Amino acid sequence: xxxxxxxxxxxxxxxxxxxxxxxxxxxxxxxxxxxxxxxxxxxxxxxxxxxxxxxxxxxxxxxxxxxxxxxxxxxxxxxxxxxxxxxxxxxxxxxxxxxxxxxxxxxxxxxxxxxxxxxxxxxxxxxxxxxxxxxxxxxxxxxxxxxxxxxxxxxxxxxxxxxxxxxxxxxxxxxxxxxxxxxxxxxxxxxxxxxxxxxxxxxxxxxxxxxxxxxxxxxxxxxxxxxxxxxxxxxxxxxxxxxxxxxxxxxxxxxxxxxxxxxxxxxxxxxxxxxxxxxxxxxxxxxxxxxxxxxxxxxxxxxxxxxxxxxxxxxxxxxxxxxxxxxxxxxxxxxxxxxxxxxxxxxxxxxxxxxxxxxxxxxxxxxxxxxxxxxxxxxxxxxxxxxxxxxxxxxxxxxxxxxxxxxxxxxxxxxxxxxxxxxx
Amino acid sequence: xxxxxxxxxxxxxxxxxxxxxxxxxxxxxxxxxxxxxxxxxxxxxxxxxxxxxxxxxxxxxxxxxxxxxxxxxxxxxxxxxxxxxxxxxxxxxxxxxxxxxxxxxxxxxxxxxxxxxxxxxxxxxxxxxxxxxxxxxxxxxxxxxxxxxxxxxxxxxxxxxxxxxxxxxxxxxxxxxxxxxxxxxxxxxxxxxxxxxxxxxxxxxxxxxxxxxxxxxxxxxxxxxxxxxxxxxxxxxxxxxxxxxxxxxxxxxxxxxxxxxxxxxxxxxxxxxxxxxxxxxxxxxxxxxxxxxxxxxxxxxxxxxxxxxxxxxxxxxxxxxxxxxxxxxxxxxxxxxxxxxxxxxxxxxxxxxxxxxxxxxxxxxxxxxxxxxxxxxxxxxxxxxxxxxxxxxxxxxxxxxxxxxxxxxxxxxxxxxxxxxxxxxxxxxxxxxxxxxxxxx
Numbered sequence: 001x002x003x004x005x006x007x008x009x010x011x012x013x014x015x016x017x018x019x020x021x022x023x024x025x026x027x028x029x030x031x032x033x034x035x036x037x038x039x040x041x042x043x044x045x046x047x048x049x050x051x052x053x054x055x056x057x058x059x060x061x062x063x064x065x066x067x068x069x070x071x072x073x074x075x076x077x078x079x080x081x082x083x084x085x086x087x088x089x090x091x092x093x094x095x096x097x098x099x100x101x102x103x104x105x106x107x108x109x110x111x112x113x114x115x116x117x118x119x120x121x122x123x124x125x126x127x128x129x130x131x132x133x134x135x136x137x138x139x140x141x142x143x144x145x146x147x148x149x150x151x152x153x154x155x156x157x158x159x160x161x162x163x164x165x166x167x168x169x170x171x172x173x174x175x176x177x178x179x180x181x182x183x184x185x186x187x188x189x190x191x192x193x194x195x196x197x198x199x200x201x202x203x204x205x206x207x208x209x210x211x212x213x214x215x216x217x218x219x220x221x222x223x224x225x226x227x228x229x230x231x232x233x234x235x236x237x238x239x240x241x242x243x244x245x246x247x248x249x250x251x252x253x254x255x256x257x258x259x260x261x262x263x264x265x266x267x268x269x270x271x272x273x274x275x276x277x278x279x280x281x282x283x284x285x286x287x288x289x290x291x292x293x294x295x296x297x298x299x300x301x302x303x304x305x306x307x308x309x310x311x312x313x314x315x316x317x318x319x320x321x322x323x324x325x326x327x328x329x330x331x332x333x334x335x336x337x338x339x340x341x342x343x344x345x346x347x348x349x350x351x352x353x354x355x356x357x358x359x360x361x362x363x364x365x366x367x368x369x370x371x372x373x374x375x376x377x378x379x380x381x382x383x384x385x386x387x388x389x390x391x392x393x394x395x396x397x398x399x400x401x402x403x404x405x406x407x408x409x410x411x412x413x414x415x416x417x418x419x420x421x422x423x424x
Numbered sequence: 425x426x427x428x429x430x431x432x433x434x435x436x437x438x439x440x441x442x443x444x445x446x447x448x449x450x451x452x453x454x455x456x457x458x459x460x461x462x463x464x465x466x467x468x469x470x471x472x473x474x475x476x477x478x479x480x481x482x483x484x485x486x487x488x489x490x491x492x493x494x495x496x497x498x499x500x501x502x503x504x505x506x507x508x509x510x511x512x513x514x515x516x517x518x519x520x521x522x523x524x525x526x527x528x529x530x531x532x533x534x535x536x537x538x539x540x541x542x543x544x545x546x547x548x549x550x551x552x553x554x555x556x557x558x559x560x561x562x563x564x565x566x567x568x569x570x571x572x573x574x575x576x577x578x579x580x581x582x583x584x585x586x587x588x589x590x591x592x593x594x595x596x597x598x599x600x601x602x603x604x605x606x607x608x609x610x611x612x613x614x615x616x617x618x619x620x621x622x623x624x625x626x627x628x629x630x631x632x633x634x635x636x637x638x639x640x641x642x643x644x645x646x647x648x649x650x651x652x653x654x655x656x657x658x659x660x661x662x663x664x665x666x667x668x669x670x671x672x673x674x675x676x677x678x679x680x681x682x683x684x685x686x687x688x689x690x691x692x693x694x695x696x697x698x699x700x701x702x703x704x705x706x707x708x709x710x711x712x713x714x715x716x717x718x719x720x721x722x723x724x725x726x727x728x729x730x731x732x733x734x735x736x737x738x739x740x741x742x743x744x745x746x747x748x749x750x751x752x753x754x755x756x757x758x759x760x761x762x763x764x765x766x767x768x769x770x771x772x773x774x775x776x777x778x779x780x781x782x783x784x785x786x787x788x789x790x791x792x793x794x795x796x797x798x799x800x801x802x803x804x805x806x807x808x809x810x811x812x813x814x815x816x817x818x819x820x821x822x823x824x825x826x827x828x829x830x831x832x833x834x835x836x837x838x839x840x841x842x843x844x845x846x847x848x849x850x851x852x853x854x855x856x857x858x859x860x861x862x863x864x865x
Binding site: 166167168169170171173176198201202205206207240305308309310311312313314317351353356358359361362363368372375376378379382383385386389393396399 | 797798801802809810811812813814818823825826829832833836837839840841843844845846847848849850851852853854855856
């Protein structure tokens, strides 16, 4: 008969080398039921274990504690314990039971949210991701949880460190959808719209057999960000988009499609009245802020268009053509845009003229060359990866089986290498 | 033709001293006056004369001209057997032309009765031919039917009958005949897709065609392209029309029309070199242009950069062109295109252009010319930027190097993004496979 005390001594004894740990894992697995039944007492035993040395055992003791109902007080005691465990535990040991670790981390997130202090979770969660993932290309279930915490805590910068890794390995599609959605929102918060568009685009075009809420919300944001960033939105999705998405997305985002139509008329007044009348719809989607940015982006777009046609233009004329109320307002807009590097111009306040200049970038600085060089390197490594992937897939028995079944009869003219369905 | 350098000299003068000279040169522009309906109608015959007259009546605001057109249409219909058109015209006249132009029920009844009898007779004949199985007779029978329907205004049935003769055509002459009839009816119906297909059918016949037929086919093809708003193709077709056309195709188009349509389409769509080689130096087409001196003048003005006078001519012609059954829809677009071309051509040779001078040359205000230029620059048709302070237009020379760098970087980042997205999707697909496979196990 096992007892908890017994388990504790076993853990203390069998935590030094790899073979011991495997033995310990089997031992603990056998004792799982006992641990679960004794879950209320377990916390007191944790003091006898060192989270950095006995990580595996610690994890087995910690997990059952998470299953009982959590009150605020209990969360208050648990949160620091888990945080300490996550930061100090050994990565090798916890990887023996990743699902348990993920479970603990998820519960941890819930508790942090319960305490209404999401910022407390950001640091430990990032450590947890780094410990559990096999490489930086690996997307774990913890990624979306972490990004959600970042969003709630408004620590966008912390989220960037994860988002800048290129991910390719994915465990669950749901993780991927959420990761891209939250990631897109973080980039929107940072006003890095190009990256945001990329991530949202990934959600919208991801293969899916049926439409899901994440994709719909992502599509709405995609429309808005596309308007802000490009000043236009093309409603045709690329042909690799799943048919479910192609059929349904537009129907679920009617007010947004109409917003696009109003935007395309180029009349700021119409756009504003449309936003005003549909305010509640956007507000209930929590997109009102973005919609407001769309409206102000229209001014920018119009001013930018002027730089294409004019060399000099008076502030009053700018105000007239982009439908601003006064030349003062136009000046503020132009000033802001010069500051953001969106146009190149000088304002002559004496006679109220704006002089538009050409892009001063000459593409001959060292930094530019370095930038280009690094892009080339990056693309080369990417295309290598692509070739490797292609080879891998064309050797995959599962794929070959499926591809063979799809093509009923083998004619000699049928030898196009990939059937249409796998057009990714 | 004048020697090239002399011309460019005069062109330079023109640009420098625009305005002043314009007022001195006051050529009488005949077509600026009201359209002479009678002269216009005499150019055509057959059904198109009636439809053109009725079109004028529908689209003209001047009551006297309307009535004049209706009166002539009435007279013309009385010569034929189309009671349907007759009723329509009478309704439009509405008793405004006195008792002589009222509803003539007796005439209608007799025509209709005769038509019934004739139809019966034709049907009997055709049945007889069909039982005898003589190809030529059957073809003739269907052809007669087509003519009959055409005369009575049943265009759809006429078209069907003409097309049916196709199976019984034995020589290419027959095929040409069938094609020409089908083209005629389709033009009347406004079915210009049929026109194109029958024109190409006719051109594919193995035997060499008569020059008149070729000219007719070119006209029909030009009309079809015009309707499809392919002005460049239309211009080419009209320019190829041979001098043999004369008045032979005036049941569809008059030689004057060939000049007008071809000239305007060419102006709107050709570049300078093409305009010179294909229009101005085209001996063939010059004969047509002689018929409509205004169009000839405006093309020459355009080529020698006398834009103000060219636009004057265009403005004077506009009212009449709007009354043309084929051109009225396209007048606005063609005019816009011609004007834009003039603007582009005007700015093209210069590094900087004073907007005051330019506005003068185009007879508009500085603000107006600024708006027009703005639209053209936004469309990327003029590479220039406006100095709105000093009212000067500066040509803009795109820096190829910078543009290339910009494009390369953009393409690179797009590729980067695409490949990563693709790898991700591939992995997602693969993952789904693994899940399914795992479930099966």
